[in-house]
Amino acid sequence: MTERSERTDQHSTNGGGGAVTDQLEDDYDVVVIGGGAAGLSGALMLARMRRSVVVIDAGQPRNAPAEGVHGLLARDGTPPGELLERGRAEVRGYGGHVVNGEVVTVARVADGFAVCLGDRSVRARRLLVTTGLVDELPEIEGLRERWGRDVIHCPYCHGWEVRDQAIGVLGTGPMGVHQALLFRQLSADVTYFSHTTAPTAEQSEELNARGIRMVRGDVTALEIADDRLAGVRLSDGTIVPREIVVVGSRMAARANFLQALGLRPTEHPAGVGEYLPTDATGRTDVPGVWAAGNVTDMTAQVGAAAAAGAAAAAQINADLVAEETRRAVAAYREPFSAETEAQLCEAVTGDRRHGI
Ligand SMILES: Cc1cc2nc3c(=O)[nH]c(=O)nc-3n(C[C@H](O)[C@H](O)[C@H](O)COP(=O)(O)OP(=O)(O)OC[C@H]3O[C@@H](n4cnc5c(N)ncnc54)[C@H](O)[C@@H]3O)c2cc1C
Numbered sequence: 001m002t003e004r005s006e007r008t009d010q011h012s013t014n015g016g017g018g019a020v021t022d023q024l025e026d027d028y029d030v031v032v033i034g035g036g037a038a039g040l041s042g043a044l045m046l047a048r049m050r051r052s053v054v055v056i057d058a059g060q061p062r063n064a065p066a067e068g069v070h071g072l073l074a075r076d077g078t079p080p081g082e083l084l085e086r087g088r089a090e091v092r093g094y095g096g097h098v099v100n101g102e103v104v105t106v107a108r109v110a111d112g113f114a115v116c117l118g119d120r121s122v123r124a125r126r127l128l129v130t131t132g133l134v135d136e137l138p139e140i141e142g143l144r145e146r147w148g149r150d151v152i153h154c155p156y157c158h159g160w161e162v163r164d165q166a167i168g169v170l171g172t173g174p175m176g177v178h179q180a181l182l183f184r185q186l187s188a189d190v191t192y193f194s195h196t197t198a199p200t201a202e203q204s205e206e207l208n209a210r211g212i213r214m215v216r217g218d219v220t221a222l223e224i225a226d227d228r229l230a231g232v233r234l235s236d237g238t239i240v241p242r243e244i245v246v247v248g249s250r251m252a253a254r255a256n257f258l259q260a261l262g263l264r265p266t267e268h269p270a271g272v273g274e275y276l277p278t279d280a281t282g283r284t285d286v287p288g289v290w291a292a293g294n295v296t297d298m299t300a301q302v303g304a305a306a307a308a309g310a311a312a313a314a315q316i317n318a319d320l321v322a323e324e325t326r327r328a329v330a331a332y333r334e335p336f337s338a339e340t341e342a343q344l345c346e347a348v349t350g351d352r353r354h355g356i
Contacts, residue, residue, distance in 0.1 A: 027123035028052045036061040037302045038293025038309035039130035040087035045313035047096035054097040065148025129291040135249035142222035150229040159186045168242035171197035282312030
């Protein structure tokens with residue numbers, strides 16, 4: 001535990017009575033990059049373990065366009081912004097910091113990492129990367145503007161809300177037919193638009209067998225009337241009336257700022273985008289760096305992202321405890337070793353130690 005994590009800020013308090021600490025300090029046990037469900041959940045665990053922790057968040061959670069978070073036990077339907085505000089307050093309530101900002105690069109320095117936000121930098125002993133992903137959508141007129149409203153991607157997120165409606169599924173990638181079959185569970189009126197991804201003979205049989213209509217040809221635009229989706233327009237001018245369009249995005253992990261560490265997003269074997277690989281505990285290939293949530297697991301919904309953030313945080317805490325114990329044992333055995341002297345010097349003189 002560091003000095004900072006024992007202290008509470010006197011500036012103001014949140015509604016729940018916890019301390020609000022939203023200023024950025026120079027170094028932390030853990031810097032969490034990204035303040036969605038995964039990052040805040042990880043920070044909550046770390047703050048409760050009396051670790052000094054800051055969440056740096058650029059404020060663009062993936063589900064921002066959605067009205068509510070669905071499928072989340074005990075919080076089903078909560079607006080995404082409200083859920084995150086509650087999470088921020090909980091982290092701050094235990095002395096964790098949450099600041100708005102975008103991390104642009106991360107570099108390794110002695111004993112940790114320098115996390116650069118452009119105009120300033122913060123030191124971290126460990127990093128938890130929870131920056132999520134970007135949904136890259138096909139260039140179809142009218143589609144982007146309707147994303148998260150009547151253009152959707154996930155039956156578990158929005159399926160109940162669109163049940164029994166006229167649903168069109170756009171074939172834009174390897175998961176198109178699978179999506180059509182999943183949405184058929186929610187509505188008897190599903191049309192598959194082959195667009196860039198024509199089904200195989202076997203898939204055509206599956207679609208026919210499940211009563212899913214198939215429309216061949218390029219989709220050029222979505223028809224909008226009175227701020228609602230009205231239909232899907234094909235290149236030959238045909239308009240197929242639809243209330244809902246389902247489209248698979250190409251999912252791109254937000255991780256380019258890690259390049260100086262040698263960490264790069266990798267093409268996902270399913271051909272659906274790029275992710276940051278980790279082991280089952282969230283550990284990346286670079287010692288000291290963990291990742292959780294959509295940046296490494298594209299399929300994670302909010303509950304799974306939060307759980308992964310918490311699990312990675314526990315691993316980080318255990319790693320710090322192991323390091324601290326190693327150092328304590330060394331000092332215990334050799335109170336006058338070079339390392340112990342160096343630690344003592346650092347503790348006493350800090351930045352003034354140079355030249356001593
Ligand atoms: C339209 C839509 C609707 C959805 N609906 C549901 C639903 O109903 N139920 C459900 O369970 N799931 C839903 N999801 C999935 C949900 O969005 C994800 O499960 C969840 O957002 C993953 O959380 P995360 O913490 O990994 O990432 P995010 O929530 O995306 O959070 C990542 C955060 O990191 C920040 N960040 C990125 N780069 C940086 C940087 N360099 N520096 C600092 N901060 C950075 C971002 O701005 C963002 O705030 C939906 C997704 C979409 C697209």
